[in-house]
Amino acid sequence: MEEFKKEDFVEDPRYKQCNKEALMGIGLGILNLIWWYAWGYGLGSTSPEKYTYVFGLPMWFFMSCIVGAILFSGLTIVMVTKFFKDMHLDKMDEDEI
Amino acid sequence: MNHVNFNVLIPLILYFIGVFVIGFYSMKFVSKASQSEGEENGFLSEYLAGGRDLGGFVLAMTLVTTYLSAGSFIGGPGAAYTFGMAWVFLAMSQMPTGYFTLAVLGKKFAIVARKINAVTITDFIRARYKSDALVMICSLSIVAFFIAAMGAQWIGAARLIEGSVGISYQSALIFFAITVLMYTTIGGFRAVALTDTLQGIIMTIGTIALFVATIHAGGGISSVVQKMYQINPGLITPYSIKEGFATKAWVTSFWILVGFAVVGLPSVGMRAMSYKDTKSLKKGIIYGTIVSIILILGMHLIGAFGIAVVPGIDSGDLVVPTITTKLFPAWIAGIILAGPLAAVMSTVDSQLLIVVGAIVNDVYSNYINPKAKKDSKRMAKMSFVSTIVVGILVFVTAFNPPPIMVWLNLYANAGLISTFLWPIILGLYWKGANTKGAFASIITGVGSYILFSKIWERPLGMHTIVLPLALSLIAFIIVSLCTEKPSKEVIKLFWGV
Numbered sequence: 123m124e125e126f127k128k129e130d131f132v133e134d135p136r137y138k139q140c141n142k143e144a145l146m147g148i149g150l151g152i153l154n155l156i157w158w159y160a161w162g163y164g165l166g167s168t169s170p171e172k173y174t175y176v177f178g179l180p181m182w183f184f185m186s187c188i189v190g191a192i193l194f195s196g197l198t199i200v201m202v203t204k205f206f207k208d209m210h211l212d213k214m215d216e217d218e219i
Numbered sequence: 220m221n222h223v224n225f226n227v228l229i230p231l232i233l234y235f236i237g238v239f240v241i242g243f244y245s246m247k248f249v250s251k252a253s254q255s256e257g258e259e260n261g262f263l264s265e266y267l268a269g270g271r272d273l274g275g276f277v278l279a280m281t282l283v284t285t286y287l288s289a290g291s292f293i294g295g296p297g298a299a300y301t302f303g304m305a306w307v308f309l310a311m312s313q314m315p316t317g318y319f320t321l322a323v324l325g326k327k328f329a330i331v332a333r334k335i336n337a338v339t340i341t342d343f344i345r346a347r348y349k350s351d352a353l354v355m356i357c358s359l360s361i362v363a364f365f366i367a368a369m370g371a372q373w374i375g376a377a378r379l380i381e382g383s384v385g386i387s388y389q390s391a392l393i394f395f396a397i398t399v400l401m402y403t404t405i406g407g408f409r410a411v412a413l414t415d416t417l418q419g420i421i422m423t424i425g426t427i428a429l430f431v432a433t434i435h436a437g438g439g440i441s442s443v444v445q446k447m448y449q450i451n452p453g454l455i456t457p458y459s460i461k462e463g464f465a466t467k468a469w470v471t472s473f474w475i476l477v478g479f480a481v482v483g484l485p486s487v488g489m490r491a492m493s494y495k496d497t498k499s500l501k502k503g504i505i506y507g508t509i510v511s512i513i514l515i516l517g518m519h520l521i522g523a524f525g526i527a528v529v530p531g532i533d534s535g536d537l538v539v540p541t542i543t544t545k546l547f548p549a550w551i552a553g554i555i556l557a558g559p560l561a562a563v564m565s566t567v568d569s570q571l572l573i574v575v576g577a578i579v580n581d582v583y584s585n586y587i588n589p590k591a592k593k594d595s596k597r598m599a600k601m602s603f604v605s606t607i608v609v610g611i612l613v614f615v616t617a618f619n620p621p622p623i624m625v626w627l628n629l630y631a632n633a634g635l636i637s638t639f640l641w642p643i644i645l646g647l648y649w650k651g652a653n654t655k656g657a658f659a660s661i662i663t664g665v666g667s668y669i670l671f672s673k674i675w676e677r678p679l680g681m682h683t684i685v686l687p688l689a690l691s692l693i694a695f696i697i698v699s700l701c702t703e704k705p706s707k708e709v710i711k712l713f714w715g716v
Contacts, residue, residue, distance in 0.1 A: 131707075134716045140327035141648070147322025151315040155474050162308055163467060166457040170448065173455070178441030180455050183304050187311045191512045198318045198508045206504075208497045211329045214716045 136209050143206055150201060154194045162186035224385045226549030227556065231384065234421070234557045235398050238414050238564075242402030245410035253599035262595035263584075266407035266602050267338045267576045268493040273412055275494075275502020279317070280419035281412040282490045282503065283511045284565035286316060286481060288372060291515065292422075292559035293379070296522025297535030303447060303454030303526070305465045307519040312473040314515075317508030320482050321500060324491035327647055329500070331713055332492035339576040340485040340639060343492075345585070347646040348654040349709060354581060356661060360638045361485060361577040365570045366609065367627035370616035372570075376563040377617065383540060383556045392617055395564075400610040403568045404603055408493065411568045418561030423510060425558035426517040429539070432546045433520075437527045446527035454526065468680030476636075476684050483640025484632070486569045571609060578605045630669065633684050637664030640688065641695045649699075650710055656699030664691030 166182030176184040252265035264270055273281070291310075299306040331337070335346040341357045373395065380391035402410045437443035444455060453460035457470070481487055494500055518539070525538040532541055539559065543552045579601050584592045591597045616624050627634075641660045645652040668687040671678055678686040 131711060131714075132716050133714050134330070136330060137327060137714065140325055140330070144323050144325050144327065144648070147319055147325070150322075151319045151479060154315050155471075155478075158308075158311060158314070159471060162457050166308075170452040170456050175441065175444070178439060178444050180304065180444065182457065183308065183455075187308060187516065190311070191314060191516055194314060195509050195512060199505050201318075201322075202501045202504050206497070206501055208501075209326065211326065211496060212333055 134214070136214075139207050139209065146201055146205060150194070150197060153197075154190070157190050157193070158186050160186075161190070222385055224383065224549065227553035228384045228386075230550060230553035231380070231557055231560070234554075234561075237417060238398060238402055241413045241417065242406040242410045245402075245406030245413060248409055249405065249407050249599070253595050255595050261593075262598040263338050263576075263580050263602070264336075265409070266599070267572060267580060268489070269408040269412055271333070271493050271495060272409070273490075273494045273499060273503075275499040276506055277412050277416050278321075278490060278494045278499055278503035279506035279510060281415040281565070281569070282320065282487065282507050283317065283514065284415045284419045284422065284562065285486050285490065285569045286484075286566075287422075287511070287514060287562055288566040292518055292562045293375065293536050293539060295515075296518050296525070296539050297537070299519045299522030300525045300532065300535040300538040302459045302465065303451070303456075303523050305453075305457050305459035305470070307516070307523050308457050309465065309470045309473055310515050310519040312470075312476075312478045314508075314512060315474075315478045316481055317511040318504050319479060320487055321491060321504045321507065323482055323644070324488060324647070326497060326500065328488070328491045329494065331647065335712065337492060339573070339580050340488050340643065341577060341581040343646070344639075344642055344657075345581070347652075347705075347709065347713065348642070348657050349706070350654045350657075351586070353642075353654060353657060353661075354585070357638065358577040358581045360634060362574055363627055364631040364634050365486075365574045366613055366616065367624045368631040369567045369570050369574075369613045370620060370624050371628045371631075372563050372567050373613060373617035374620070376560055376567075379540070379556070379560055379563075383544075383553070389618070392614070395560075396610065396614045396617075399564055399568055399571070400607060403571050404606040404610075407602075408572055411565075411572055412493075414568065415565040418565045419510060421554070421561050422514060422558045425555040426514055426521070428551075429521055429543060429546075429555055430517045433524050433528055433542055436542075436546055437524055440524075443524045443527040447523070450526060450530070454523070466680055469677060469682060472681035472685045475688065476633075476682050480636045480640055480684065480688060483636040483638075483643060485635060485639055486566075486573050488639070488643060489569070489573065567613075571606060571613075574609050575602055575606050578609070630672075633668050633672075633687075634665055636684065637661065637668050637687055637691060640664075641692055645695060645699075650714065651699050651704060652695065653699045653702060653705045655702045656695040659698035660691040660695035663694040664688065667691070 162182055174181045248265055252262045255261035295310055337343045341354055344357050345354045376395045377388055377392035380395060381388045402414060434440055447454040451460050459465040494503060522538050525542055529541050529545060532538055540556060543555050547555060583601060638661050642657040664687050667690050671687060672683050676683055
């Protein structure tokens with residue numbers, strides 16, 4: 123195995139896209155966390171007498187959880203349909219390389 | 220408790236019949252696979268991974284329902300009843316579960332699983348780290364933690380049936396155990412995934428119906444929220460009713476425990492290797508995200524709003540059954556209460572199969588009788604027998620829980636996450652991850668978790684799991700960098716074409 127060199131080793135070409143998609147998932151998760159935190163604690167930290175309401179719900183909750191849920195479902199759909207690519211999942215044949 | 224409530228019992232029985240029908244349908248695939256000869260893993264690939272044939276909708280439903288257990292339908296709404304909007308806010312840390320798991324493990328996990336012919340998470344660990352001791356630790360932790368976790372879930376299910384139908388706890392437990400054992404034993408993973416889908420649909424419909432009825436009974440959202448404000452202003456803030464309980468750091472750290480680290484649960488990871496193609500994955504991510512958000516937001520809001528509709532319940536856990544029986548005629552209540560029961564069933568059936576996988580695939584066919592791998596009939600017999608044996612063990616546990624099980628269940632989720640999270644993620648994405656690093660991470664993670672939960676419950680203000688996970692990541696990386704790299708064969712198998 124000593125003569126095993128970097129050139130002998132062809133990395134599965136599908137992985138580049140896979141890694142990108144995984145990073146996108148992490149990125150969306152972090153954005154989701156920031157949205158939730160910023161609206162929730164940003165507006166929710168004043169005293170409850172001063173709360174404003176939308177559809178009967180406190181504004182902090184409405185923005186953080188209701189709008190957040192809809193927005194991030196939408197962003198998930200965009201991420202998956204625009205940026206995720208279709209590929210084979212099975213072992214690759216020689217000629218595909 | 221002395222008279223049986225047939226209005227609830229009959230919808231439940233109809234529902235159980237539906238579940239059996241799915242079991243028998245899946246049995247065709249299982250018995251076909253048990254006839255296949257010579258093929259490596261022919262039988263287990265069907266029995267434990269459904270022949271890697273899951274479509275998008277089924278993938279989404281089985282992922283969401285496996286992850287959402289009794290906690291999300293009984294305990295979660297119960298806590299929201301007591302702590303108000305703050306608990307709904309906390310529960311929304313599960314928003315990313317639908318997309319995060321499937322995007323992060325993603326296609327790479329599915330591709331690797333096909334390359335190494337893995338049908339369990341431990342298969343992946345074995346091929347990646349080539350260590351028998353590590354495989355043993357993983358299999359043991361699966362068997363111990365999952366049996367304990369299942370015991371707790373079965374107790375919850377039996378209590379639910381006992382409370383709503385009015386039969387004794389023992390009969391309820393037997394009724395429940397026989398149903399789950401039957402369809403899981405005969406139908407394997409395919410039956411589990413398909414029943415999960417049926418259960419997910421029932422849970423979704425039940426949640427929406429109950430949500431609308433709760434708001435209606437409370438006179439609209441505005442009036443419900445104002446009533447909550449009058450009961451205690453803390454109920455409508457993100458800080459809840461007690462000073463120093465729902466702190467920013469603690470609530471936010473739930474994103475780590477229930478939002479992101481869920482990737483490390485074997486029952487969740489299994490789903491990421493059993494879908495059919497990338498189209499199923501895309502659909503699975505979209506449906507999974509939407510359905511999980513509806514269920515989580517809906518159930519917890521029902522709990523939080525519950526205080527304005529049915530004030531003064533002794534235990535928050537009773538809020539969903541109480542609202543349901545108060546607002547609906549008995550036979551509809553029966554259908555809606557099938558929802559939480561479905562949540563329990565869809566969780567335990569997957570856990571049951573994971574344990575069987577650990578026994579038959581990871582231990583028996585690798586160490587005790589390696590020749591059996593190609594003998595589908597033999598593997599079929601072993602799998603059926605161990606499903607039933609494990610089922611009986613869980614039954615005994617639920618019938619009369621021994622102290623060790625109570626203790627194990629307390630640590631089950633955290634223990635599994637600290638065992639599997641980093642070995643899976645780093646094994647998949649980092650070529651430098653090696654066996655010693657994996658050992659170091661498991662020992663550090665599980666050890667420091669048990670230690671912290673005894674002496675330092677909220678390290679740096681966060682949930683107990685966060686710091687151990689960070690420590691075990693650091694241990695993994697440092698030890699991997701200091702010891703020899705993984706062999707070239709392994710790297711070539713995992714990363715090569």
